[in-house]
Amino acid sequence: MAETARRTALRALIASLLGGVAVWRYLTPRSRGGAQTLAAVPLADVPVGGALVLPQHRCAVLRTRDGVSAIDLTCTHLGCQVVGTRAGFSCPCHGSRFDSRGRVLSGPAPSSLKPLPAVVEGDTVRVLRG
Numbered sequence: 001m002a003e004t005a006r007r008t009a010l011r012a013l014i015a016s017l018l019g020g021v022a023v024w025r026y027l028t029p030r031s032r033g034g035a036q037t038l039a040a041v042p043l044a045d046v047p048v049g050g051a052l053v054l055p056q057h058r059c060a061v062l063r064t065r066d067g068v069s070a071i072d073l074t075c076t077h078l079g080c081q082v083v084g085t086r087a088g089f090s091c092p093c094h095g096s097r098f099d100s101r102g103r104v105l106s107g108p109a110p111s112s113l114k115p116l117p118a119v120v121e122g123d124t125v126r127v128l129r130g
Ligand code: FES
Pocket: 075, 076, 077, 078, 079, 080, 091, 092, 093, 094, 095, 096, 107, 108, 109
Protein backbone atom coordinates (compact mmCIF):
# COMPACT_ATOMS: atom_id res chain seq x y z
CA MET A 1 0.00 0.00 0.00
CA ALA A 2 2.80 2.40 0.90
CA GLU A 3 4.57 1.46 -2.35
CA THR A 4 1.47 2.40 -4.38
CA ALA A 5 1.16 5.74 -2.62
CA ARG A 6 4.85 6.46 -3.24
CA ARG A 7 4.51 5.64 -6.94
CA THR A 8 1.43 7.82 -7.22
CA ALA A 9 3.23 10.71 -5.54
CA LEU A 10 6.27 10.22 -7.80
CA ARG A 11 4.07 10.24 -10.93
CA ALA A 12 2.34 13.39 -9.73
CA LEU A 13 5.69 15.04 -9.10
CA ILE A 14 7.01 14.11 -12.55
CA ALA A 15 3.81 15.28 -14.22
CA SER A 16 4.03 18.59 -12.33
CA LEU A 17 7.63 19.11 -13.40
CA LEU A 18 6.90 18.31 -17.04
CA GLY A 19 3.87 20.57 -16.97
CA GLY A 20 5.96 23.35 -15.47
CA VAL A 21 8.59 23.00 -18.18
CA ALA A 22 5.93 23.04 -20.89
CA VAL A 23 4.31 26.18 -19.48
CA TRP A 24 7.71 27.89 -19.10
CA ARG A 25 8.66 27.10 -22.70
CA TYR A 26 5.31 28.34 -23.92
CA LEU A 27 5.56 31.63 -22.04
CA THR A 28 9.20 32.56 -22.77
CA PRO A 29 10.04 34.26 -26.07
CA ARG A 30 12.10 32.33 -28.55
CA SER A 31 15.54 33.53 -29.51
CA ARG A 32 15.82 34.09 -33.23
CA GLY A 33 19.42 33.06 -33.16
CA GLY A 34 20.87 36.45 -34.08
CA ALA A 35 21.32 39.83 -32.54
CA GLN A 36 18.50 42.31 -33.07
CA THR A 37 19.13 45.42 -35.11
CA LEU A 38 18.66 48.62 -33.16
CA ALA A 39 19.32 50.90 -36.13
CA ALA A 40 20.51 50.66 -39.72
CA VAL A 41 21.94 53.67 -41.54
CA PRO A 42 23.84 54.27 -44.77
CA LEU A 43 27.58 54.23 -44.15
CA ALA A 44 27.86 57.39 -46.26
CA ASP A 45 25.75 59.25 -43.67
CA VAL A 46 28.39 58.73 -40.96
CA PRO A 47 31.16 61.29 -41.35
CA VAL A 48 34.74 60.04 -41.03
CA GLY A 49 36.09 61.46 -37.78
CA GLY A 50 32.59 62.22 -36.57
CA ALA A 51 29.34 60.70 -35.47
CA LEU A 52 25.80 60.24 -36.62
CA VAL A 53 23.55 60.76 -33.60
CA LEU A 54 20.31 58.80 -33.73
CA PRO A 55 18.24 60.05 -30.78
CA GLN A 56 15.21 58.10 -31.97
CA HIS A 57 17.25 54.92 -31.49
CA ARG A 58 19.09 56.22 -28.43
CA CYS A 59 22.47 55.52 -30.01
CA ALA A 60 25.20 57.14 -32.07
CA VAL A 61 27.34 55.67 -34.82
CA LEU A 62 30.97 56.75 -34.65
CA ARG A 63 33.38 56.51 -37.56
CA THR A 64 37.14 56.78 -37.73
CA ARG A 65 39.53 55.90 -40.51
CA ASP A 66 39.91 52.54 -38.80
CA GLY A 67 36.25 51.65 -38.79
CA VAL A 68 32.84 52.10 -37.30
CA SER A 69 31.57 51.71 -33.75
CA ALA A 70 28.46 52.66 -31.84
CA ILE A 71 27.52 53.86 -28.37
CA ASP A 72 24.38 53.88 -26.29
CA LEU A 73 23.16 57.42 -25.54
CA THR A 74 21.94 56.45 -22.09
CA CYS A 75 23.83 58.39 -19.45
CA THR A 76 25.62 56.14 -17.01
CA HIS A 77 24.60 58.33 -14.08
CA LEU A 78 20.82 58.00 -13.86
CA GLY A 79 19.81 57.08 -17.38
CA CYS A 80 18.90 60.35 -19.09
CA GLN A 81 19.55 60.51 -22.81
CA VAL A 82 22.72 62.42 -23.66
CA VAL A 83 22.84 64.79 -26.60
CA GLY A 84 25.54 65.39 -29.17
CA THR A 85 27.68 68.52 -28.90
CA ARG A 86 30.55 69.88 -30.95
CA ALA A 87 33.03 68.28 -28.56
CA GLY A 88 31.19 65.03 -27.87
CA PHE A 89 28.14 64.38 -25.75
CA SER A 90 26.57 65.96 -22.70
CA CYS A 91 23.80 65.02 -20.37
CA PRO A 92 21.03 67.60 -19.92
CA CYS A 93 20.00 66.22 -16.53
CA HIS A 94 23.03 66.74 -14.30
CA GLY A 95 25.72 67.99 -16.66
CA SER A 96 27.97 65.00 -17.27
CA ARG A 97 30.16 65.43 -20.31
CA PHE A 98 31.62 62.79 -22.60
CA ASP A 99 34.18 63.04 -25.37
CA SER A 100 33.47 62.21 -29.01
CA ARG A 101 34.00 58.50 -28.30
CA GLY A 102 31.72 58.46 -25.27
CA ARG A 103 34.45 58.48 -22.64
CA VAL A 104 33.43 60.36 -19.52
CA LEU A 105 35.12 63.75 -19.13
CA SER A 106 33.27 65.00 -16.08
CA GLY A 107 30.66 63.58 -13.77
CA PRO A 108 28.56 62.78 -12.01
CA ALA A 109 28.43 59.97 -14.59
CA PRO A 110 30.61 57.21 -13.16
CA SER A 111 31.66 55.67 -16.46
CA SER A 112 31.77 56.05 -20.20
CA LEU A 113 28.79 55.56 -22.48
CA LYS A 114 28.17 51.92 -23.20
CA PRO A 115 29.53 50.62 -26.48
CA LEU A 116 27.11 48.82 -28.78
CA PRO A 117 28.01 46.27 -31.43
CA ALA A 118 28.08 47.73 -34.95
CA VAL A 119 28.65 45.92 -38.21
CA VAL A 120 29.15 47.20 -41.73
CA GLU A 121 27.27 45.20 -44.33
CA GLY A 122 27.90 46.61 -47.78
CA ASP A 123 26.86 50.25 -47.68
CA THR A 124 24.92 49.94 -44.45
CA VAL A 125 25.90 50.15 -40.79
CA ARG A 126 23.80 48.05 -38.48
CA VAL A 127 23.83 48.83 -34.77
CA LEU A 128 22.91 45.80 -32.72
CA ARG A 129 21.30 45.64 -29.31
CA GLY A 130 23.94 45.26 -26.67
S1 FES B 1 21.62 61.35 -15.64
FE1 FES B 1 23.25 62.14 -16.79
S2 FES B 1 24.38 63.28 -15.40
FE2 FES B 1 22.77 62.50 -14.24
